[in-house]
Amino acid sequence: MSQIRLTLLASLLVFSTLVMAQEQTSSPIPPETKPADIQQAADTKPAMDVKPTTDVKPTPDVKPAEGKLPFKAALVLTPEFCATKVKPKGSAMTKEWGTFDIGKSACEELEPALKGVFVNLTRVAAVPSPEDAQLVLLPRIVDVNATTASIAFSNREMVVIVEWTVKDTSGKTVWIETVQGSAKHHMGNLFTFKKNQHLIVTDSMKAAAVESASKMSGSVELRKLAQ
Amino acid sequence: MRTLYILCALSLAVYGETKFADFPVHAVASYAIKAEEAGLAIGLQPVEDLKDQKTYFDMELTPKGFIPVFIVIENQSKEESFLFDKSTVTYGPADSGTATPQVPSKLRDNGALATVASLAPGTEFIVMAKINHASHIQGNILKRELQSRTLSPAASTHGFLYIPAPKHGPREKIRIRVPFTRTGTQESVPLVLDLVF
DSSP, X not given: OHHHHHHHHHHHHHHHHHHHHHHHHHOOSOOEEEEOOOOSOOSSOOOTXXXXXXXXXXXXXXXXXXXXXXXXXXXXXXXXXXXXXXXXXSOTTTXXXXXXXXXXXXXXXXXXXXXXXXXXXXXXXXXXXXXXXXXXXXXXXXXXXXXOOSSTTSEEEEEEEEEEEEEOTTSOEEEEEEXXXXXXXXXXXXXXXXXXXXXXXXXXXXXXXXXXXXXXXXXXXXXXXHO | OHHHHHHHHHHHHHHHTOOOOOOOOOOGGGOSEEEEETTXXXXXXXXXXXXXXXXXXXXXXXXXXXXXXXXXXXXXXXXOOEEEOGGGOEEEETTSOOBOOBOHHHHHHTTXXXXXXXXXXXXXXXXXXXXXXXXXXXXXXXXXXXXXXXXXXTOEEEXXXXXXXXXXXXXXXXXXXXXXXXXXXXXXXXXXEEEEO
C-alpha cells in the first residue's frame, strides 16, 4: 500500500514539474527582466558611516536624456562578435547543456535599442573610416554567467556583462562604460529547456541593450562632446 | 512522505535564490590603503578574513588561491572626466614585474569553484543543491567585480579585483598600479598602491 502511495506521489511531483515548466515556456506574461543591479555606484559619494551590514543601494548614475545625441554614430558589430557563443561554465558535474548564443542575441538587440540615442546610427561590420562616422561604438562581451536550478520550475538568473568603448574620428577613446543585463526564467524540463535557454539569453541581452542606451544617453562626456 | 517531497522541493528552490550580503562602501579617505593624484582618489581593502569571505561570497577564496580586494575610486575633480580601463590594472611584487588581476571566468576556470559540487556526499537532492549554489557563487563573484567605466566629475565607482595569492606561507608586498586617462588630453594618470596581505 505504501509503495503505491509513494509511486503516486512521485508521479504527481514529476507531472506537476512538467506542467509548470511548460506553462513557463509558453506563458504570455513578460519574464522578470531588468538591468542587473548595478554594483558600481556613480555620481554618488560613498558614505563614511555605512555599517558593514548595511544594504548599500547605489543610486543610478543615468541622468535624464535631453534629446538625441547629435552625432553620426557607427555601431560596429563584426561577424565574429555576432557569432560569439559562450559555453556554460562549470565542471563536468555542474556544466549546463548547450551553448549561449550571446553574439547573435546582441546583434539583434543592440541596434534597435541604440537607435533612439543618436540622431544617426548606422550598423557596420567593421570599423569605418573617420569621414563615415563621428563616433564609433564598440561593444565587447566581458562575461556571462547563468545560475542553474535543480527543478524545472525553479527560476534561474543569467547575467551578461557588456563593455562599451566609444571613439571619436581621431580614434581617441572618449567614453568607456560597462553594463550588466540580467533576466530570470525557469530552467525548464527536458522538452522546454532549450527554448528557456534561448529566452533567458535574449532577455538578459535585451536588458543589457536598454541599459547601454540609458548610459550613453545620460553620458556627460558625450553630451559635452556634442557642444 | 508528501510533506517530505514538498519540503525538499521548497528547500531546493530557496537554496538556489541565495542572497549575498552587500560589502560596505566607505569614502576613500577612510581606507587604510589609499592614494590620490590629479583629483583622483583610490582606496582599497583586502578581504582576508575567511569569515568575511564566507559572508560576502559564501565561500572561502583564500584556500583557493585568491584574495578579493575591494576598491573604491572617486573622481574629486569638478571639471575633468577620467577613463578607467580595468584591463590596464596591473599588480606584482613591489620590486619586480607585473600581471593583471584575475577575472571571475579565470577564477572559475582555475577550478576554484569546481570543488564545491564535489564536496557533496549523500543524496541526489543535496548534490543538486550544491551545484545550484556553486553557480550562484560564480554569479555573485562576477557581479561584484570592478568594471571599466568613465568617471565623470564627482563620480565614484567600486568593486572587487581578485588577486592571486599563495594559499599558505608568507606573502610578498604587492604593488597595484591603476592607470587612468584624462578624457580631454588623453594624458595618463597612474595611481600606485602597496599592499601587504
